Structure formats: C-alpha cells, structure tokens
Amino acid sequence: MSNPEQTNPVIIETDRSTSLVRIQNLSKTFPVASGFFRKGNSFIHAVDDISFEVGEGEILGLIGESGCGKTTTGKLLVKLETPTSGQVFLKNTHVEVKLPKQKAGVAKATSAKTKAISLVTSDGFADIAHLRGRSLKLFRRNVQMIFQDPYESLNPRMTIYDICAEPLSVQSIGSLMEREARVAELMDLVGLTPPETFLFRYPHELSGGQRQRVAIARAMILNPSFIVADEPTSMLDVSIRTGVMNLMLELREKFKISYLYITHDLAVARYMCDRIAVMYLGKIVEMGQTEDIIQNPQHPYTRALISAVPIPDPSVRRQPMELKGGVTKPINPKPRCRFYERCPMATQRCATSDHPPLEDKGSGHSVACYEV
C-alpha cells in the first residue's frame, strides 16, 4: 500500500452506472498465531489492496489456488469479516445510513459532513463498513452467500423448511403461512419438487446436490441482488454439478442477480462467468472478459495456470509452462511482485520495484505485471 499510484482505484468498468458492488483498495490481514518460531508482528496478507467492480446481473469469477484469499474476499463482501483497510461500496436504495446527528458546534458539523460524504457516494453507493442495526439488517437481505461445503453449511438439527425459512424469521418477514408459501415457491424454483417431500426432511437425508440446492434456496429467499458463491460446486459430483451450475445461471437470467463466483477450476469459471479476476497471494494479477483471459492470458501466472488445466480430450496436446516452487503463504510479503519467486519472466525491475499495479491493457483486460 506504500505505492502512491494505488490510492486511487483502477477504474475497470467503462459504464459505471451498471455496477452494483465496487470495492476499493480492500485489504485484510490476519495476525499469525505466535508459535515457537514467530512472535507477534507477523501478518498474513490474505487480501492485499484489491479493487474491482461487479456489474448488475454480472457474474465475476474469482479464481486462484488454495489459500490465495478468495474466501476472505468473499467474506469481506458480505460483512462476515471486517476489512483492515479499504471500502466495499454497495449500490442499493434500501440501505439507510444513519448520519451522525449534527449537534451544536461548527467543528462538529463539518466533521459530520465529511463523514456523510464518505458513507454515501454521489452516485448512490454506500460503504457497508458503517452499517449498524436496522440498516445492517436490510443489507443482509440484499447480499447473500453460498458456501462451499453442502455438508457443513446446513444445520443438521433443522429441517429443510426451518433452514430455508430462517432468513425470513430472523428478518421478521411475513406470517407463518406466507413463509411456508414462500419456502415452497423457492423449493420449486431450485428444482426440489414436489416441495412437500423435501420440506420436513433433515439435511442428512438429502444428497450433496440437493443440499446445495437448499443452500441456494436459502440464499435466494430474501430476493438478494448480490450473491457471493464460494466454490458452490467443488464438492459435488460431476453429474450433479452441472445441474447446480445451470440453476445458478437460470436464476441470474430470471432475477438479474450478480454473483461473485469463487472457484479454483478454470473450466467452471469459463462456463459460469462473464468476467474473471485471477488472484495470487492476496493480489489480483489479471482481470478481464472470460474469453479474453482464457484465450489470451497475459500475466505469467495466469498463463501457467491455464496451461496446467487438464483437457478432457486426448486429441488436444497442451504445452505446459514450468513454474518454480509452490504456493507459499503471504506472511509479511516483501515489497515486490508477489509472483517474483516463481516467475519465469522476472527481471531486475521486478526485483527492485513494488508489486506492479493492475493496469488496463485495453478493452477492459487489466494485468499487474511489468513485463506485459
């Protein structure tokens, strides 16, 4: 973050009016548990100064290897974690931001004013960091999350009905009868038909795919406009996975929902996403239209990643790109390109400069690399 160029976010979307979520210079560090070896002052830079936008009805894919900070990014967006620095802005009319009461005193009035400006931007975005009480609750209706493990994300002691109706009951929406009807409607929507046969079963009586559909129904029941889907199909069987992916695509069409679709599987990302952001050790190293990234990857990491994906077609021969070493943890990273140690293209400049900024290389394809 010492790089002054990065205090202003890179603007990726040309048409800003359609974006729904905008994050700016978002960072999250976790203190490293001080064991025998490291004491204090060590931090994992799980998410390190990233900025992007998600358009309305858009699916943005976040891909990267294990531990690169995908889940942490997702949790920051739904306010399950609070950022160390940076903002998450959400465009939504429902969000009511309480402004500090303007009491007597000129000095106070001005400070309140500046605060107000940082809360709600001129184009109607609100910083979710400041949501409290009722406005936080309303925010919760708008932004939902689907978790990776369908075996752990449903409470084993609750029936499917209770699980799906939970968001309604904690938000005190509707009467009991209305809730039932709404749950049944959602079950229909996610393909658990007839609903009556599923409503009063427990999660362990359902298969993985059915559970993930329940999780989707729960996420959809409050009519959110933005869903963070954290590897929703990675634990599912092949024949089941396609059904869930198609369902999510249908829901997007029907309700114009935006997704942040987290996955480590490039083929899945290609199938699901409009745009892809590639993450490496807490940084976004490349971002652009899906086909652009897949067909014409620029960053050496993305290229290695794409060349390593096995192709289910024996007639296609890949040219794998060799990388040195393996993924490490971003603990107190050195101020240089995060990919430097493994990069086959690294130069002197990469060794001496800070991590390269994410720069637009034309047609919304941005890359963070000095050598591209």
Next chain:
Amino acid sequence: MALLEVKDLSMHYWTRKGEVKAVDEVGFSLEKGESLGLVGESGCGKTSMALTLLKLLPENAKILKGHIFFYKEFQPQTANALLGEMVNLVPQKANGRASTLGRLTRIEGEKLLVQPARNGATKAPSPVSFSFSEIAQVGLDLVPLREERMQRVRWKGISMIFQAAMNSWNPVYRVGDQILEAMQTHLPKTSVQQSKKRIAELFQMVGLDPRMMERYPHEYSGGMKQRAVIAMALSCDPELIIADEPTTALDVIVQDKILREMRQIQKQLHMSMIYISHDIAVIAEVSEKIGVMYGGKLVELADTQTIFERPAHPYTKALMSSFPNLKGEKKKLEALPGEPPDLISPPTGCRFHPRCPYATEVCKEKDPVLEVRQPGQVAACWNPLH
C-alpha cells in the same frame, strides 16, 4: 502380455442398513506397462475396487465371487512356490491349447498337474497336465489366496497410493523413516543402508530433494507430501501401482506437474498403472485405456481416444458432456437428471435406467453385460449408442 486380469469380480459390504453392492461383476484386463483409468462419480465403488484387488478390505466386506489373476512369466524354478494355489495357466500362443484354470496340485518332473475347477459339474473333472515348455504365463488367482501369500504380492507386486494418503503421514516421525519402516517390513532382506540409498533415489525420481527425508511431515507442502507418498508406493519396485485420486486435493499447477512426473516414471520403469479419479480430464491425460464405473459396475471400457470420440454407453456420454471445457467452443452443458444410485437397493436391470435418456423396457428388467462394441471397446448397455 497381460499382467492383471479381473473376471466377474463382486465385493459387497455388510452394513446395518443392508448389503452395499459396491463392486458387482466387474471384469477387465491390464497389459504390462499399460495405464488404465477408472473414472466414476463419488460412491460408485472405485476405491472399493482398488481395495478388493489388493484384498485390503475392512471386516464387513466380502469378495463374493470372481477371479483376480496376477500374471507372471512362467519360470520352472519358481513353480514350487505356486503349488497348491489356484492358477490360470496360459499356454504358448503357437501351442493351440486353451488356458486352464485350476488348482496346481502336483509337479512331476517337467510337468505341472492342474485340477480344474468343478464349475457346477457333479463329477470332478480329471486333472490336466502341462509340460513346462508349453506354458507361457501363470496367473495367480488372488481371490482365494491366503493372507501370508497375499502379503508377498502387496507392495512388491501391486502397490497402492491411497486416497488422501498425503494426509496420513504420522506427524511425529520423519518422512524418510516412515518409508524406511514400510520397506523394512516388506523387504526384510535389504539392509538399512541400502534402503536409505534407495529412498534417496526415489526422492530424486519424484522430484524431491533427498535431504527432505530427514524432515517431518508438517514441513512438507501438499504437493511434496503427495510426492513422498508416490515414492513410498515405488519403494518395493512394484509391477503395478494403483493410484486412488492421486492429485485430487492439489492445486492445478502442482497436479499437472505430479501427473507428468508419474507418467514419466511409469514409462521409465515400464510399470502398469491404474489411475482412479472422478475427473475424466485427469484420467484422459494419463491413461491409455479408460474404464467407466457406475453404481458398482463397470459400464464401459475402451481406449481413451475411443471413449472420447465414440462412447457407446449413454452414461459415458453424459459424463463427458457434463464436464466444462477450457478449450474449444463454449456450449451449454447438459445436466443429468436424478441422483447416483443407492448401492444397498440399486435399481433393477440396468442401474442407470432411472436417469438414462435411452432407456427402454428391457433396461428395467435385465441387467446388461459387457459386450464388445468394436475392437478395443466393451460396453454394458441394451441400447448402445453405436
């Protein structure tokens, strides 16, 4: 030359809820130096199949029927060791005699006497005699083999990379010592010094620094742990390695590297491999032949190219079209309706019929058997795609 031949093999588990028909009448064969991929969804019996081949089954499991022939070239001096075992004698090609399955009862000079299996006949068939020069290969049947004999086949003949084995390193011992211990139990004749040298070689072969032998598992990354597991599987010079989901938990870049290394080692040592995975893309990269399993059954077996270009079984086709692809045109994937079968009470007839778009009446009643569709391709389906 065949190395392994599996015939009509069934293995079930007994549980509180009922009998889990995890491996049902599976048959295939594997040549020396060949790699076979077994692909199928979670719970279709891939791991069970592998454990059955090694007879490393839990107490509630039982092999109901079938044969697992582990072939060796016939050598007269080793014939004594086979005395009393069930064997399949394969005569020289030119000879014209049929291969014979039976118990090796006697060795008389230059001759082997085999008592063929009864096969339902009321009268025991008369013993068959083979002269040493007639025999090309002897296949030892692992199914009736006693445990002491089986232990000699394990690791040295067939070794296995277990599913999630990389997480089963004992955290309190050095990795090298753990491999050493395994080697000492299976090859008691080799000295510690020799074994250590061998392990160092193996580490080099799988792309690990031999100095890592002295390190503890927690100092290894996921990929390194898996490499060490592969080194351990190689330690007794097996003729066949069964790799159960060897790269599933790894990131793509590491996965790709390890798969390439495994393929290279296999070529170099002229080993046979059975790769097990749920990911058909991984299987396609490393195997010459692919077997598709569904609900405890092998439904199709063909060479990789054929499986991709002309699948005969509807499930194979469905499996392939439900995988998103990174190359080529982006097309809408077809989801398969329904759920994988419950192996306690699987559907009657063809186990795929409730989900099959080609199902007809006969599929609900009669169980299809593996039939040759074209040279090098077998499929079990009443209405094959070609």
Next chain:
Amino acid sequence: MQVTTKTLPPSLWRVRMHLWLKGMGQSWSTFRESPIGVTGLVIIVFFGLLGAFYPIYPWFMGKIAWDQETIQKEGIDLNIVYNPIFGVGNDPLLIKGFPQPPSLRHPLGTNADGPDVLAQIMYSASREFLLGMMAALITVIIGTFIGAVAAYYGGWIDTLFMRLADVFVLFPPIAFLVVVSALVQRAGIEMTHMLLALILGLLFGFGSITIVLKSQALTIKVKPYIEAARVAGGSSFHIIFAHIIPNILPLSFLYMMFNVTTAIFSEAALSFFGLLPSINMSWGLMLFRAHTQGWILGHQGAFYWWVWMPPGLAVTLLCSAFYLVGRGLDEIVNPRLRKR
C-alpha cells in the same frame, strides 16, 4: 411478498411432532442395541417402580403382616402404631435393640430400632430420583448456557467462566460440600432435598461440564451454517439459541446422566458423614445409622448384612445405572462411535 396458493400441511406442529417422534424412535432403536445402556435402563426402571409402589407396600403389609390383630394377638398395646420408616411407636414385637433378620413380616429385615429396611429403601427411592434429576437438570442448564455463551463470545466472558470452572474443578467436591452444608446449617436454613439439589446443581454446573460443553460449542461455532445465519441477519441471541445450543444439547443430555450419578452419590456421601441433619431419610442416612450404631464394624458387618447391604447396593446400582445409560447414549450422541 408474493404469496402462492400452494397448500402445505396446515398444522406444522403435527409434522414436527411426528418428526420428533420418529427421531426419538431412531435413537431408541440405536440405544436398544447397546447392552450396557439397556442394563442401566432396566435398573433405573426397577428403582422407579420401587419408588412408585412405596405407598402400596406398607398398606399391603399392614393388612397382612403388621395389622393390629397380629400385634394384639401377641398381647401388645393397641395404641402403639408401627411406622415402618421411622420406627416411631416401634413395632413392639421388634424392640430388642438389635436388627431383626429378614422374615415374612419384614422381607429385608429391620433396623435396630425397628423400621422396615425395604420400606425405607422404597420410601427413599423417589427422593433420590428427584434429587438426582433436579441437580443434574440445573447443572446441565447452567453448563449448556455458559458453554454456548463462552464459546460464542470468547474474550473476557470466556476467560471469566473458564477460570471460574477451574476453581470449581480444583476443589474436591465432597470437601466443598461439607463446607457448604456446614454453612447452611450455621445459617439455620433447613437443608431440604430441593436446596441440596440446587447446591449440587450450581456446584457442578459451573465446573467441568462448562469446559466440555464449551469445547463442543466451539466446534459448532466455526461451522458454515453459523456464518450463513449471520449472513441472513441472525442476531447473536438467535445464533446461540437456534444453532449452538440445539447442537450441543445431545452432549448436554449425556452429561445430565453422568451428573445424576454424581448428585445421588454426593447426597449419600454427605448423609453418610451425617452432614444433612434435616434430611430425615435417605439411603446414605441408612448407611450412616448402620455405621454409627456399629452394625457395620468387624464381624458384625457380615452378620447384620441386611442393615447395610440394601442401601449400599441401592446407591451403587442406581448410580451406576445412570452412568450406564449415559454410556449407552454416548453411542447415539457421539457420531464417532456410531456404527455404520
């Protein structure tokens, strides 16, 4: 919100009831397969019946064995009424200052001052139950709540309760109870079964059970469904009561069984030391009296076995019965132990 006309089973609670019963049925069939659990249950039922039938026994015996006629026939004062529990107005036939061996009139014999041993055992059984259950219930309610809260909030709340638990665990419970009952006595408060249950419940509730339940709650706290509930807008209260507590409840229930054992045993021990003067009858007290009157000492113990063996056996059996049931439940509660 859009309301569709789709109709569902109108009475949700009936479906719930059905599900609950089904779940109980399944648990019961698992439990039934555990021989130790069933043994425990049989013993508990046996003592339960013993307690339940108490009023019938003296009535029946009064009719056939202890009735006035019998007494009269032997030429004894009509005005003296036999009380089989306390021996008030002792059965005159029996006043010899020595325990009487089992006979048809007294199946388990009598104590030195006359009361019927079986009647005393039966009379105490229901009280032992009540005490055990009450104490265990209090323990478990406190333990579950504190465990869940400490795990959920962590920080100083956690530290506070855990240090408190350490203190309670460190004190030997019997010694602590001795002190408490002495204090209660000094304060002039009558130590009833209820008060004792409360003290026992509090003592064990803040102790080791909170540590165990907290660690269980910690494993629940990190589950994704907790995060899902937070994303849906669930408050801390909601998460603790709708997610964490229901998931540690089976374990709490298991500990309740073990705590019944502890409570009954503690009461017996306190009575045995004569520290509960206001509890006028219990198995422990029977042992206390047998001991103080010297019927247990030396060769006397073997001779007057009916004085001490029935209450001793009753305490041991009932305590171990709850423990066995706990062990049986363990198989239902602990998925690790659950058979495939």
